[in-house]
Amino acid sequence: MKNEIVLKRLAIIKHLFRIGVEQSYQVETVAAFSILSFHDSIEMYLKLLAEEKNIKSDKLNFLDYWTQIPSLTLKESMRNLNARRVNIKHKGLLPSKSDIEISRVNAHDFFDQNTKTQFGIEFSEISLFSLISYENVRSQLEEAEKALNGNNFEDSIEKAAIAFHELLYTYENSKSDYLSNSPFFFGKDLTFQSSFHMGIREDRDMARFVDNVRDSLDGIQKAIKIISFGIDYKRFAKFKLLTPKVTRMQNGHHVSEIWRKKKWTKQNCQFCIDFVLDSALKLQEFDFDIAEIEEPRTFEPVFVEKESKAGKKAGNK
Structure with missing residues (x-):
């Protein structure tokens, strides 16, 4: 010990x-x-x-x-x-x-x-990662550092991006149950609310309006979520520019999309790893278990007795 x-x-x-x-x-x-x-x-x-x-x-x-x-x-x-x-x-x-x-x-x-x-x-x-209590985040960062030590900058950046996405998912998911939204919920996902998905193609002005509203709300939701976690948004902006878009699939696997390569350097990779580490420690500064706050919910069937039409007429008299 x-x-x-x-x-x-x-x-x-x-x-x-x-x-x-x-x-x-x-x-x-x-x-x-x-x-x-x-x-x-x-x-x-x-x-x-x-x-x-x-x-x-x-x-x-x-x-x-x-x-x-x-x-x-x-x-x-x-x-x-x-x-x-x-x-x-x-x-x-x-x-x-x-x-x-x-x-x-x-x-x-x-x-x-x-x-x-x-x-x-x-x-x-x-290892600084021993300070991180989230196992999935820690394992991804270890992979990112291993790739960095091997000068595989692209793989290091990708693993750091997945670690950050997993960090936010794990923390937020631990603060909600299946009956209620997360306290960090700021609106539904608008990914599939584009003019294309909604079938609005004939009216170009309306299609442009719908897409602009979707993009604006999506950007606001993501920014508020980062800020609500207490994460430095300026550092996040640099991290976002360096890392690919990450999508978490239902099976827990992650898919990253690298549209074009960046000028990744050892210093940039180290920045991304350190940013995720700092973000994890920031979230751990104030962590809580909803089981300590909410009473367990039980479901008991509720039977409502319906009056017959004859009974209702009798009551009205």
Whole structure:
């Protein structure tokens, strides 16, 4: 059990580090705050390591860990990272682009060099997916990462798209029963409500109107659903542009439609995987079981006794 807890805490630390990595590639004013994420992830790592070695750490400063644990490496690099963090947080001085890049490399090197020695596992082998409670989503993301490691970018993007679709389906489906709509239901599917399916072809103006209304309502429904889940819509917009359309069949299988190839890169694939991971963790922040809220429904036959015509006449008198 202890090893599982340590691995989960290492996964959280790695997730925070990855947030810093993503921030570091954004515009310079936003990228500057990646240094705070890098520093926080390393500080969490050091505190976990101190616990594992039974070292009291409540009064230790950041650099004191290297004195208490001499086998730790990159002390001078971490001293510089700590100085950049102080400049941002306490002096309001933003780092240069080169400082941000150096911090990203140093943080990665710190985890890469020390994790195997201190915890007996390669940092690259720590799975963030262990934080996801939805099994189907987790398995698809594992496939996406496996494809990414094999430089199969198209397959990686496709698996990430399926994982996201499965995430929304699983979460929403767990919040409704077969008698009532989901609380995230914002209107019926309008896929087959086009002018073609409705047989409106003669009147072109009417056909155009029907199609425009359908497309508008469909877009509004999907946007509201994403926002209602608490998912960052701007990040979703980028994810949507990179991924194919996914349809979930009745048997649970998924069909993806790739109309044209995109300029998929390793960084774009990693963004898609991280986006699904972040979305899953966001949904898990507030999850609930409807069984804890709703009373089980029972169905008892209701018999209504009908009066005879003679009885009705007698009553009227």
